[in-house]
Amino acid sequence: MDKKRFSIKALAASLVIISTSGTAEEHRNVLLIMADDLRCELGYQGGQAISPHLDSLAAESVSFDKAYVQQAVCNPSRASMLTGLRPNTVGVTDNYTNFRDVMPEAETLPRWFKKHNYHTVNVGKVFHNWLHDPPGDRQSWSVPEVLAFGNHNYDRAVKPGEPEPEQSGERIPGISNLDVPDEAYYDGRVAQQAIGKLDGLPDKDPWFLAVGFWKPHSPFNAPKKYWDLYDARELDVDALPVGNPTRFTIPQKGTRESVSAATRVRTLHAYLATISYFDAQLGKLVAAMKAKGLWEDTIVVFVSDHGLHVGERNRFQKSTLFDLDTRVPLLIRAPGIGQPNSESKTFAELIDIFPTLNELCHLQHPGMLDGVSLVSALKDPDFVVKDSAYVQHPSGGTKSSAEDRSEAMGVGVVFDQGRYTEWRETQSNRVLAREFYPHDEGRREPMNEIEHEDHEAASSTGLEKLLEVFPR
Numbered sequence: 001m002d003k004k005r006f007s008i009k010a011l012a013a014s015l016v017i018i019s020t021s022g023t024a025e026e027h028r029n030v031l032l033i034m035a036d037d038l039r040c041e042l043g044y045q046g047g048q049a050i051s052p053h054l055d056s057l058a059a060e061s062v063s064f065d066k067a068y069v070q071q072a073v074c075n076p077s078r079a080s081m082l083t084g085l086r087p088n089t090v091g092v093t094d095n096y097t098n099f100r101d102v103m104p105e106a107e108t109l110p111r112w113f114k115k116h117n118y119h120t121v122n123v124g125k126v127f128h129n130w131l132h133d134p135p136g137d138r139q140s141w142s143v144p145e146v147l148a149f150g151n152h153n154y155d156r157a158v159k160p161g162e163p164e165p166e167q168s169g170e171r172i173p174g175i176s177n178l179d180v181p182d183e184a185y186y187d188g189r190v191a192q193q194a195i196g197k198l199d200g201l202p203d204k205d206p207w208f209l210a211v212g213f214w215k216p217h218s219p220f221n222a223p224k225k226y227w228d229l230y231d232a233r234e235l236d237v238d239a240l241p242v243g244n245p246t247r248f249t250i251p252q253k254g255t256r257e258s259v260s261a262a263t264r265v266r267t268l269h270a271y272l273a274t275i276s277y278f279d280a281q282l283g284k285l286v287a288a289m290k291a292k293g294l295w296e297d298t299i300v301v302f303v304s305d306h307g308l309h310v311g312e313r314n315r316f317q318k319s320t321l322f323d324l325d326t327r328v329p330l331l332i333r334a335p336g337i338g339q340p341n342s343e344s345k346t347f348a349e350l351i352d353i354f355p356t357l358n359e360l361c362h363l364q365h366p367g368m369l370d371g372v373s374l375v376s377a378l379k380d381p382d383f384v385v386k387d388s389a390y391v392q393h394p395s396g397g398t399k400s401s402a403e404d405r406s407e408a409m410g411v412g413v414v415f416d417q418g419r420y421t422e423w424r425e426t427q428s429n430r431v432l433a434r435e436f437y438p439h440d441e442g443r444r445e446p447m448n449e450i451e452h453e454d455h456e457a458a459s460s461t462g463l464e465k466l467l468e469v470f471p472r
């Protein structure tokens with residue numbers, strides 16, 4: 001547990017005193033946009049995705065190249081980011097546990113803003129949108145949430161006027177390229193619904209609009225026109241060696257024996273098309289905000305809940321501690337404060353978003369956060385707020401139920417030299433295995449080098465850093 005955390009008592013006391021600091025002029029509106037399963041593959045990052053709208057947003061923002069989620073699967077990542085607490089602190093490390101069940105009084109980013117007179121609005125998947133009862137987190141929002149509460153695998157193409165698929169039970173193929181309009185799928189309708197909310201945002205009070213898209217989470221079923229942006233023959237699937245040379249010390253669920261080159265190309269093409277489809281929907285929302293005069297002074301945060309493997313290491317999953325799963329795009333556009341079109345050198349964690357927005361909007365500190373504000377890094381891209389990021393994930397990937405406990409928890413620290421990880425027995429915290437993946441330029445993490453003498457010093461540094469957040 002982080003020693004810097006305030007006590008529950010201090011938190012309770014802080015809730016009584018709601019800040020009234022800041023004049024109306026100082027209040028800034030906030031737009032939070034979330035992608036689902038989007039790894040660092042965007043155009044502005046040198047990735048293979050064609051993402052003109054996110055590239056434009058990056059040109060107005062500070063981009064964080066070393067931004068890490070705290071756990072690479074939907075629910076723990078979102079619960080952590082939106083409470084500003086590490087998954088271990090919240091007690092949510094699987095997709096089944098609702099953070100309200102284990103921490104009923106948890107403060108959340110939107111609820112904190114709501115308490116400070118912000119009009120908070122949720123469209124789409126912001127909190128985890130499946131398996132929980134009740135869905136979403138109603139108390140975080142000023143008005144009822146517009147949710148897509150269901151399984152991604154039911155996002156089939158619908159015709160105008162047809163009911164939402166929801167839990168129809170009709171699973172669709174993992175990959176398809178139908179020639180249908182954007183609105184045939186959920187994200188096209190999310191963009192419409194978000195745009196529809198713009199006219200209802202208050203003039204006098206500040207607002208906090210959170211829009212969560214479902215893509216590029218599988219199924220990779222972008223409309224055909226987004227597939228046609230790419231020439232499959234030109235896609236690079238050689239980002240990691242073929243086969244599985246990585247020495248997993250703890251087996252990872254979801255890893256296959258082998259994957260053909262053709263499958264890798266087809267899957268990467270589908271994933272990239274789905275990213276471009278998502279990018280276009282985001283572009284519609286930005287264009288509408290600009291047309292309505294809502295863009296100029298609005299603080300914008302864009303982030304993904306975690307990354308993804310699409311064939312690398314013979315995997316088509318998230319749920320590991322590898323960089324492909326844990327490192328994500330993070331853009332913060334803070335007009336008048338951030339340096340536009342710059343890249344921050346600092347490490348960043350998604351738990352830092354809560355305190356960062358808090359400081360940007362001059363709100364009182366809620367008193368119980370594991371993250372720190374990145375505002376210094378927004379003002380000066382060379383400023384290093386933190387020199388490492390912490391990640392965790394239970395062994396065995398996504399479990400089949402909340403009761404299905406993993407035997408081990410992987411805890412890792414990412415720093416400039418690489419990633420140091422320990423796998424610890426869930427019950428005893430006993431160290432079962434250690435890993436060190438040195439980072440090359442592309443952070444490919446090809447091999448666990450924990451036994452290699454050349455990396456002894458870096459492994460020791462990693463161990464020291466790890467124990468600061470994850471003591472044994």
Ligand SMILES: [Ca+2]
Pocket residue numbers: 036037073074217305306
């Ligand atoms: Ca996700």
